[in-house]
Amino acid sequence: MSVAESLSAEISRALGRPFRAVAMREAGGGCIHRTLVLEGDGGRWFVKLNSGETLPMFEAERxxxxxxxxxxxxxxxxxxCCGLIGGQAYLVLEHLDLAPVAGRADAIACGRALAALHRTTGARYGWRRANFIGATPQANTEHDNWARFFAEARLRPQLARAAAHGPTLRKKGESLAEKLPAFFLDCRPPASLLHGDLWHGNAAMCGGLPTVFDPAVYHGDREADLAMTELFGGFPEAFYAAYREAWPLADGYESRKTLYNLYHVLNHLNLFGAGYLRQAERMIDRLLAELRG
Known part of the structure; x- marks a missing residue:
């Protein structure tokens, strides 16, 4: 069977009624997976495809x-639905007609929605399963201590993967990881449900509603989501004002923002190469300097 026929069969089984693709086109836009749009008499579906070993990524995304x-x-x-067809992993999602977050009203709606998401909390930091940040495995072993979780499940795995970039980064990074509790002396952040990979490319509007996708969810400090929205830009000030109005931030956010974004910069270093090395080193140096006072 062709890819379209195989996917049609899987969609039919999931729906419990016949679906036959009459058109299939490349969607584009993905840097990890092949993406398709399937159209048929039973609706329109967005499909991600990759090699068979990537099925755990699709299961985690689901x-x-x-x-x-x-x-x-x-x-x-x-x-x-997700699974394997002809040795390929696939994930079938509802197709949404997305529009950019444009204008003050959209930004305010997104800021309020993020604050509402963060009001959903768990008993511990982490999540019930491991997942992925981009193509990188992301451990979510649950902890009662946020600083310990961030050191053990976030910074140290990325520092270990970055060993090929020389010992200096790892040595300084380990020094920082040991000192993480100093950033949380006056606060124990709620274990908020986080999107986990909230750059502007993973947010949009659909039918006037704030919409997100491509998550790397876990329970953690809500500031980690906000920090990532600032890492690559793209969110207007009205977004942040609406969030802070719904749920003000604690003192010390600027320092913690650098800490949380270090995780993503290290991940980019490991995924895309040495172009991110100096940025990671500067962030670690800045954080260590703050601790020295």
């Missing part, structure tokens, strides 16, 4: 989207 949907703060594409 579960993350389900967790976000349950929080009822953002609209998310509903996952229909």
């Amino acid at each position: 579960d993350g989207l389900a967790a976000l949907a349950e929080a009822r703060a953002f609209r998310v594409p509903q996952p229909l």
Whole structure:
């Protein structure tokens, strides 16, 4: 069978009624997976395809989207099914007609939605399963201590992967990881449900509703999501004002923002190469200098 025929069969089984693709086109825009749009008499579906060993990525994405949907703060594409066809992994999602976050009203709606998402909390930091940040495995072993979780499940795995970039980064990074409790002396952040990979490319509007996708969910400090929105820009000031109005930030956010974004910069270093090395080193140096006073 062709890819379209195989996917049609899987979609039919998931729907419990016949679906036959009459058109299939490349969607584009993905840097990890092949993306398709399938159209047929039973609707339109967004499909991700990759080699068979990437099925755990799709299963994690499916579960993350389900967790976000349950929080009822953002609209998310509903996952229909995932599995293997002809040795390829696939994930079928509801197709959404997306529009950019444009204008003050959209920004305010997104800021309020993010605050509402973060009001959904867990008992511990982490999540019930491991997942992925981009193509990188992301451990979510649960902890009662946020600083310990961030050191053990976030910084240290990325520092270990970055060993090929020389001993200096790892040595300084380990020094920082040992000192993480100093950033949280006056606060124990709630274990908020986080999107986990909230750059502007993973947020949009759909039918006037704030919408997110491609998550890397876990329970953690809500500031980690906000920090990433600032790392690559793209969110207007009205977004942040609306968030802070709904849920003000604690003192010390600027320092913690650098700490949380270090995780993503290290991940980019490991995924895309040495172009991110100096940025990571500067961030670690800045954080260590702050601790020295």
